[in-house]
Every structure is written in structure tokens, then in C-alpha cells.
Amino acid sequence: MKARRNKKQIPSFRKLIKTSKVKLENKLKNKQFKQQSTLKKYRKEQRKLRQAVKDAVSKKPIPLENPKEKRPGKRIEREEEEEEEALPLDMMDEDDLQLMKDLGQRVSFLTRDLSSSEPVHAKKRKHERIIDKYEKIPRTLQTAPEKELIHLLPIKDKSGIIPQTREKPVTDSNKDEEDQEEERELEEEIIEDPIQELTIEEHLIERKKKLQEKKMHIAALASAILSDPENNIKKLKELRSMLMEQDPDVAVTVRKLVIVSLMELFKDITPSYKIRPLTEAEKSTKTRKETQKLREFEEGLVSQYKFYLENLEQMVKDWKQRKLKKSNVVSLKAYKGLAEVAVKSLCELLVALPHFNFHNNIIVLIVPLMNDMSKLISEMCCEAVKKLFKQDKLGQASLGVIKVISGFVKGRNYEVRPEMLKTFLCLRIKEVEVKKDTEDINKPKKFMTFKEKRKSLSRMQRKWKKAEEKLERELREAEASESTEKKLKLNIEEGPEVTSPASSSRRSCQVRAVFAHLINVEFFDDLLVVLHTLIESGDLSYQESLHCVQTAFHILSGQGDVLNIDPLKFYTHLYKTLFKLHAGATNEGVEIVLQCLDVMLTKRRKQVSQQRALAFIKRLCTLALHVLPNSSIGILATTRILMHTFPKTDLLLDSESQGSGVFLPELDEPEYCNAQNTALWELHALRRHYHPIVQRFAAHLIAGAPSEGSGALKPELSRRSATELFEAYSMAEMTFNPPVESSNPKIKGKFLQGDSFLNEDLNQLIKRYSSEVATESPLDFTKYLKTSLH
Numbered sequence: 001m002k003a004r005r006n007k008k009q010i011p012s013f014r015k016l017i018k019t020s021k022v023k024l025e026n027k028l029k030n031k032q033f034k035q036q037s038t039l040k041k042y043r044k045e046q047r048k049l050r051q052a053v054k055d056a057v058s059k060k061p062i063p064l065e066n067p068k069e070k071r072p073g074k075r076i077e078r079e080e081e082e083e084e085e086a087l088p089l090d091m092m093d094e095d096d097l098q099l100m101k102d103l104g105q106r107v108s109f110l111t112r113d114l115s116s117s118e119p120v121h122a123k124k125r126k127h128e129r130i131i132d133k134y135e136k137i138p139r140t141l142q143t144a145p146e147k148e149l150i151h152l153l154p155i156k157d158k159s160g161i162i163p164q165t166r167e168k169p170v171t172d173s174n175k176d177e178e179d180q181e182e183e184r185e186l187e188e189e190i191i192e193d194p195i196q197e198l199t200i201e202e203h204l205i206e207r208k209k210k211l212q213e214k215k216m217h218i219a220a221l222a223s224a225i226l227s228d229p230e231n232n233i234k235k236l237k238e239l240r241s242m243l244m245e246q247d248p249d250v251a252v253t254v255r256k257l258v259i260v261s262l263m264e265l266f267k268d269i270t271p272s273y274k275i276r277p278l279t280e281a282e283k284s285t286k287t288r289k290e291t292q293k294l295r296e297f298e299e300g301l302v303s304q305y306k307f308y309l310e311n312l313e314q315m316v317k318d319w320k321q322r323k324l325k326k327s328n329v330v331s332l333k334a335y336k337g338l339a340e341v342a343v344k345s346l347c348e349l350l351v352a353l354p355h356f357n358f359h360n361n362i363i364v365l366i367v368p369l370m371n372d373m374s375k376l377i378s379e380m381c382c383e384a385v386k387k388l389f390k391q392d393k394l395g396q397a398s399l400g401v402i403k404v405i406s407g408f409v410k411g412r413n414y415e416v417r418p419e420m421l422k423t424f425l426c427l428r429i430k431e432v433e434v435k436k437d438t439e440d441i442n443k444p445k446k447f448m449t450f451k452e453k454r455k456s457l458s459r460m461q462r463k464w465k466k467a468e469e470k471l472e473r474e475l476r477e478a479e480a481s482e483s484t485e486k487k488l489k490l491n492i493e494e495g496p497e498v499t500s501p502a503s504s505s506r507r508s509c510q511v512r513a514v515f516a517h518l519i520n521v522e523f524f525d526d527l528l529v530v531l532h533t534l535i536e537s538g539d540l541s542y543q544e545s546l547h548c549v550q551t552a553f554h555i556l557s558g559q560g561d562v563l564n565i566d567p568l569k570f571y572t573h574l575y576k577t578l579f580k581l582h583a584g585a586t587n588e589g590v591e592i593v594l595q596c597l598d599v600m601l602t603k604r605r606k607q608v609s610q611q612r613a614l615a616f617i618k619r620l621c622t623l624a625l626h627v628l629p630n631s632s633i634g635i636l637a638t639t640r641i642l643m644h645t646f647p648k649t650d651l652l653l654d655s656e657s658q659g660s661g662v663f664l665p666e667l668d669e670p671e672y673c674n675a676q677n678t679a680l681w682e683l684h685a686l687r688r689h690y691h692p693i694v695q696r697f698a699a700h701l702i703a704g705a706p707s708e709g710s711g712a713l714k715p716e717l718s719r720r721s722a723t724e725l726f727e728a729y730s731m732a733e734m735t736f737n738p739p740v741e742s743s744n745p746k747i748k749g750k751f752l753q754g755d756s757f758l759n760e761d762l763n764q765l766i767k768r769y770s771s772e773v774a775t776e777s778p779l780d781f782t783k784y785l786k787t788s789l790h
Contacts, residue, residue, distance in 0.1 A: 047159065054160040207249045214254045218242065222261050229269040230293060233300040236265070240304060243311050245329075252334045256341045262308055263345040267352045274357055275302050302357055309349075309358055312342040313365055343369060343377050347384035354388065354397035367404045370420045371412070382419045389426040398427060528552055528565065535573055542580055546592040549574055553599040568671075571600065571612065576668040578619055583628050590631040594722045597638050605645050613646040615670035621682040622665075629691040630737075634726035636686070636697035640705045641722070650704055655679045692738065693717070693729060 152164040198206065221239045224232045240262060245254040275298045287295070319339035322332060330338065343366075350362050370381040385401055392398045402424075409416050457465060531548045534540055540548070549570050556565060574596060581590055601608055601616060620639050624632040643649050651657050652675075661674040686698035696713065703711030712718070720728070729737050 050159045050162060053163065203249075210247065211250045211253060214242075214245075214250060215257065218254075218257055218261055222265060225265055226268060229301075230297040233297050233304075236262075236300070236304045239265075240308055240311070248329050251329045252337065255330075255338060259312070259338075259341050259345050263348055266305055266308070266349065270301065270305070270353055270356050271298075272355065274355060305356075306358060309346075309361060309365075312346055315339055315342040316365070316369075340377065340380075343380055347380050350384050351387050351391070354392065359397065360400055363401050363404050367401070367408050370405075370423075371408070371416050378417060378419065382423055385423045386426045389423065389428065392428065395428070402427075524555055524565075527555060528567070532569055535570075542577065542586060543589050543592060545573070545577070546589060546596060550592060550596045550599065553596065553604070557599055557603055566607075572669060574600065575616065575619065575670045578623055579626075581623060581631070582626050583631075587628050587631055590627060590634060591723055591726055594634050594638055594726060597642075598722070602641060602645055608646075609671065610646060610648055611672075611675065612670045613642060614649055614652065614675035615673050617642055617649055617652060618663075618665075618675045618678055618680065619670075621680050621686075624686060624694075625682055628731055629689075629694055630726050630729040630731060632686070632689070632691070632694050633697060633729050634722045636694070636701065637717075637720075637722040637725050640697070640701060643701070643705045651676060652678065652680045653702065653704060655681075691729075 149165045149167060152166060154164055155162045218239065221235050225235050225239070239258060242258045243255055245251045245258075247254075278295065278299075315335075315338050319335040322335070346362055346365055350359070350366055353359065366381050366384065369377055370385065372378045372381070385405075388401065389398050405420065405423075409420070531552050535545050535548050552567055552570050556567060574593070578593070580586060581593065597616070597620075601613065617639055620635050620642075624635045624639075627635070658677065661677055663675060663678040664673045665678075667673040680701070683698045683702050686694055687702065689695050689698065696717070700706075700711055700713050706712050707718075717725070731737070
């Protein structure tokens with residue numbers, strides 16, 4: 001027989017899985033059983049300990065001389081009686097407590113019946129002596145000093161009363177004495193150096209001294225950063241930390257100075273490109289020391305610039321929320337001043353750094369402040385946006401601002417300040433300016449001449465220089481064509497964004513008037529109908545209706561020339577409402593009227609009839625009598641331009657010329673009021689006006705508005721437009737322009753007295769009647785009545 005091989009068969013994979021699951025379940029069950037058994041043992045031991053302590057407290061030990069005397073019958077009754085009379089631990093004797101402490105160290109001993117001193121194996125060792133058995137009990141040596149215990153009130157549960165103790169903390173008497181001595185020394189020092197109260201003058205001197213020190217520190221840090229930005233970029237953080245100045249005497253002033261200083265520093269040291277974050281591959285590659293130094297500088301600059309903008313934003317939020325900080329260094333009144341300086345700095349950075357990082361974040365902060373309740377902050381932000389629109393030649397920054405304004409206006413349901421929409425008037429999105437902007441961006445570079453190359457360069461250098469210049473010319477040509485395409489593309493994107501925020505607003509007409517050349521011709525008819533409907537609805541104010549008229553004629557003056565549309569109803573509306581202007585609140589609308597007249601009459605001279613021109617000239621001269629001097633000057637300047645544009649209107653200066661019909665000034669139709677049958681008698685009244693410039697214009701128009709000769713105007717008046725003259729002689733500042741000449745002082749000693757004020761004939765009549773003697777005679781009024789009837 002072949003011997004059996006003692007080799008185990010390799011189990012299959014399924015069997016392995018099955019056995020492994022069984023093993024795991026068994027292990028889990030065993031573990032749970034062990035935990036339960038240990039828990040049971042622990043509970044049993046705790047129960048025995050509590051029972052032993054209860055017995056020790058409630059029972060009196062039997063003397064050792066009578067260990068075998070037991071009374072089992074009375075044991076249960078005695079336990080119940082003594083359990084009720086058990087005292088708390090804080091009322092026990094010290095000997096009993098010490099005994100309990102010694103007995104507690106032996107669990108096997110505590111499980112015994114303490115009523116007997118018999119050992120556990122008493123049955124086996126009956127003949128041992130009692131003293132020997134007592135001596136065999138283990139004793140504990142007190143190696144460490146005994147700790148004092150504080151006995152607390154015991155806890156009573158189902159098992160019985162559980163004593164509670166706590167160790168008394170041991171204090172070092174030496175340390176307590178040292179601490180007391182230190183406290184005494186501090187008190188003595190405080191008593192020796194009391195705080196002296198400063199007077200107001202001393203306090204101001206101290207504040208001035210502190211402020212001067214802070215100014216010197218700020219100046220030192222700023223000059224160090226400007227001298228070497230790359231090596232001293234860490235000082236930028238030190239300077240920024242002064243924004244949290246905690247000295248209440250100089251906190252507000254120092255923070256304002258630091259805000260302005262940091263703003264000027266960032267304007268000077270920021271590069272002319274946007275810094276992008278490094279990729280992981282770029283960080284891992286080894287670079288030269290110079291490149292690494294430049295990267296560290298750029299990273300530090302961007303991080304500090306970001307923190308600076310966050311600080312400015314927080315200042316504005318604190319002012320808006322009117323919340324006082326815990327430090328209480330800056331008062332609520334000072335928040336407004338800090339917020340104004342912060343907004344001013346944000347506006348400066350918006351204009352100065354449109355290419356740098358976080359420019360979009362600044363736009364998001366500035367745009368809501370354009371509609372702020374504070375007039376100062378609103379004007380600052382609007383002026384900054386206007387300045388950005390005017391100087392932005394690339395158009396990218398302008399597009400970002402337009403999108404944010406458009407979203408903000410729509411979010412406010414078009415209820416915003418008109419100044420917010422007026423900023424769109426400064427946009428550079430005319431196609432004519434595209435070529436000019438690209439030329440300004442790509443200015444032609446001056447290359448070296450042949451003589452300069454021959455003097456300063458070698459033959460090989462001249463060869464390299466020639467190739468380099470050729471390459472630069474090609475690159476500039478490519479950039480110029482690319483920038484032109486970009487500019488046109490941005491104009492296309494900006495067009496709908498500009499018109500959409502005010503699409504449902506009454507203030508949209510002025511914006512649409514400026515950018516009418518970008519509107520498709522197919523929409524012109526519908527736009528004119530909508531504008532006329534708005535005017536006739538009566539829901540618009542006078543200025544808003546004027547904007548509608550202006551928009552309609554701007555639309556027709558551009559691409560609308562090809563359309564055969566006669567806007568007679570817009571002429572009639574303007575002619576009818578001219579007398580709504582006066583020297584009061586509506587005087588501001590004169591500027592819009594002057595702009596409308598320029599577009600309606602001067603630029604459309606071929607479509608305007610002579611009757612219409614005569615009617616407008618007559619009404620404008622009448623209106624010049626009712627408005628302020630600057631408005632009168634602007635109206636007379638417009639009349640002068642119309643008389644040059646329509647030469648046959650000089651018949652209004654001839655009082656003897658007659659035509660068919662009678663002039664009807666109350667008629668609202670300029671075509672049928674028969675203005676050719678009247679004269680400009682208003683000019684003679686304006687010739688005696690108190691303003692010298694009005695007098696000159698009136699005399700100039702009476703003379704026929706000549707371009708040369710004695711009746712001609714000076715160049716500073718004739719070369720200016722009507723709107724420029726209106727703004728130049730404005731009385732918004734309540735000053736007279738030109739200033740009134742001072743009168744000559746009266747000569748002392750020569751005063752008019754008595755009869756010198758009266759006429760000679762009047763003096764004689766007074767003397768004659770005063771010399772006559774008064775006689776009483778009856779009064780007869782009938783003779784005077786008869787003479788008056790005759």
C-alpha cells in the first residue's frame with residue numbers, strides 16, 4: 001500500500017470566504033461575551049464594596065475577646081434598626097474613618113462579615129489563637145504624608161449610602177508669601193507713581209508730538225519702499241498694519257494718512273501688466289535668483305494690495321452699518337471721514353490701475369456708491385467713472401463698468417440717480433474714434449538713424465539692429481490691426497449694455513441720443529412713435545420731454561437722413577413749451593433747449609422752412625426777457641446763429657416791412673403764426689439790460705449781426721457756442737460775471753441838502769402855495785365831474 005501523504009488539500013476560494021465569515025462572527029461573539037462577563041464581574045465587586053462600606057458604617061464591631069458569640073435570630077432586626085440610625089460620614093469619629101480606609105484596601109477582607117473577627121478559613125484553622133489571626137492581617141506602611149480629606153455629603157442610592165470625600169489642596173506657604181510680597185511691591189509702585197491728569201493744552205501738545213512721530217514713521221517706510229520696492233516689500237505690510245492704529249488720540253488721523261500713502265505707493269510701484277498666479281509646474285521648476293526674487297516681489301505685492309482693498313471695503317461697510325467696534329478707538333462720527341477717504345482712494349485706483357489685479361472688485365465696490373445718499377460720495381464715484389470712460393482707449397475696463405451698472409440699475413427697478421446714467425455720455429464708442437485710439441495705443445517708435453548707428457554701434461551690432469527693427473515694424477502692424485478689431489468688437493458688446501439699463505427708464509432718452517448712430521435703421525419709425533407717445537402722455541417732466549425731443553432729432557440727423565420723415569409734431573411741442581422756461585427752477589432746462597435748437601434748426605437747415613425759422617427767432621427773443629442773464633446770453637447767441645443760417649430772417653429787424661396777415665403770438669403752430677408781420681422790439685429792451693454781455697449781444701443783433709466792423713462781437717464771444725456761453729456766465733455760485741465795477745467814493749464836505757433834491761419848478765410851486773392864506777370855502781366836486789365828462 002502506498003503511504004498516505006500528510007498534505008492538506010488547498011481549500012477553494014468560496015470555502016475560504018465562508019470560513020472567514022464564520023470566524024469573524026465567532027470572534028465578534030467571543031469579544032462581546034468577554035465584555036459582558038468583565039462588566040458583570042465589575043458590577044459584582046462594586047456591589048460587594050458598597051455592601052461592606054454600608055455594614056461598616058451601620059454596625060458596631062464585636063469585641064475580639066468574644067468572637068464566637070452570635071445572635072442570628074436578632075441579626076436582621078438589628079441591621080434594619082441600625083440602618084435607620086446610620087450617621088453621615090462627616091459626623092463619624094476619626095478612628096472609624098481610619099479603620100474604613102484600612103479595610104478598603106483589601107477587597108477579600110471587606111467581603112467578610114465584619115461582625116466577626118474570624119478569618120476566612122476559620123473552619124480549617126480552628127485552633128489558631130485570636131491574636132495570631134489578627135497579627136496576620138496585612139498592614140500598610142505610610143511612606144507618603146497623609147493627605148487631608150474634605151468629607152462631603154454622602155450619596156444615597158438603591159444599594160445604600162455612598163460616602164463622598166475630596167483631597168484638600170496643598171498650598172506652598174513659601175510661594176504664597178512671595179506672591180503677597182510681589183503684590184505689595186506693585187501696590188507701592190502704583191501709589192508712588194500716580195497718573196497725572198493733563199490739561200487741555202498739555203493734551204494737545206502731547207497729541208501733536210505723537211502725530212509727528214507717526215508721520216515720520218509713515219514717511220520713512222514709504223520712502224524705503226519707493227527707493228527699493230523689491231527688497232523692501234515686507235515694509236508694505238508694516239505700513240498696512242498702521243491702519244489698525246489703537247491710540248485714540250491719533251487713530252483717525254493716522255489711518256487717513258496711511259490710506260492715502262498706500263494708495264500713492266501702489267500707483268507708483270505696480271507694474272504695467274496683470275500678475276497671474278504661478279502654476280504647480282512653475283513652482284516646482286528651478287529658476288535663477290533674479291527670477292525667484294521677482295516672483296516673491298510680485299506675490300507679496302498682490303497679497304498686500306488685496307488686503308489693502310479689503311481694509312478699505314471694511315471701512316465703508318462699518319460706516320454703512322453704523323456699528324461700533326469692540327476696541328471703541330474710532331467714534332461713529334469719525335466713520336464717515338474714514339469712509340470718504342477710503343472711497344476717494346478706491347476712485348483713484350479705479351482710474352489709475354485699470355490693467356492691474358482686482359480691478360473688477362473695485363468696480364463692484366464703486367458702482368453701488370454712485371447711487372449713495374451722500375452727495376459727496378456719489379459725485380466722487382460718478383466723476384471717477386466718467387474719467388475712466390474718457391481715458392480708456394482699450395475699452396475692456398469700460399465694458400466691465402457698463403455691465404455692473406446695467407445689472408445694478410435693473411436690480412433697483414430703474415430707480416437710480418440720473419447722474420449714474422449720465423456717465424454713459426462720456427463713453428468712447430464712436431467708430432470715428434477707433435482709429436484715433438489705436439494710433440494712440442500703437443505710437444510709432446523712433447528708430448535710430450544710420451549716422452547714429454554708425455557712431456555708437458559696431459558692424460555686427462548694426463546688422464542685428466536692422467533685423468530687430470524690421471521685426472518690430474511687422475509686429476506693430478499686426479498689433480494695430482488686431483487692436484482695431486478688438487475695439488470694434490467691444491463697441492458692439494457695449495451698445496446693448498448701454499441702452500438696456502435705461503430701456504424702461506424715463507432718463508434713457510439722453511443716453512440714446514448720444515449713441516443713436518449705433519441703432520439699426522429698421523427701428524427708427526418705431527422709436528419715433530414711442531417717443532411721441534411718451535411726450536403726449538403727460539407723465540414726463542419738462543426736462544424729460546425735452547430729452548425725448550433731443551433724442552428724436554439725434555436719430556434723424558445721423559442715419560435717419562435717408563428716411564423721408566417730417567418731425568413736425570416735435571417742432572410744435574418745443575415751440576409750444578418754450579415759455580415754460582423762466583428765471584426760477586426751470587432755468588436749468590435752457591441748456592437742453594439750446595442743444596435741441598442746434599440739432600433741429602441749424603443742422604437740419606435744408607428741411608426747415610423760413611416761416612418756422614422766423615417763428616422760433618421771435619419766440620426766443622421774447623423768452624430772453626424772462627430768464628437769467630446766462631440763459632439770455634445763450635438764447636441771443638442761438639438767435640445770432642439762426643440769423644446767419646437763414647439770411648432772409650433780417651426782415652424782423654425792419655419795422656416798416658409788412659406781409660399778409662396778422663402775427664398771432666398765442667398760436668402754437670410755428671408755420672401758421674405769421675411771424676413775418678412782426679419785429680424784434682425785445683432787442684431794444686435787452687439793449688438796456690443790467691448785464692453788459694446781454695447789452696452787447698442785443699446791440700449786435702440790432703445792427704444785423706455783422707461779422708466785421710464796429711457792430712461785430714469780440715472773438716471770445718463770437719467763437720464760443722451757445723452752450724459754452726451759458727456755462728461760462730452761469731450764476732450757480734451766486735456771483736455776478738463779470739464782476740460789478742465799484743462806484744467812485746463820494747467827496748467829503750459836499751452833501752445835498754434841502755431843496756437841492758427837488759426841481760426848480762416844483763420848488764416855486766411849493767413856495768407859492770405855502771405863502772397863500774388858507775380860506776374856508778365850500779367844496780364843490782360837481783365842477784370837476786362836468787369838466788371830466790366834457
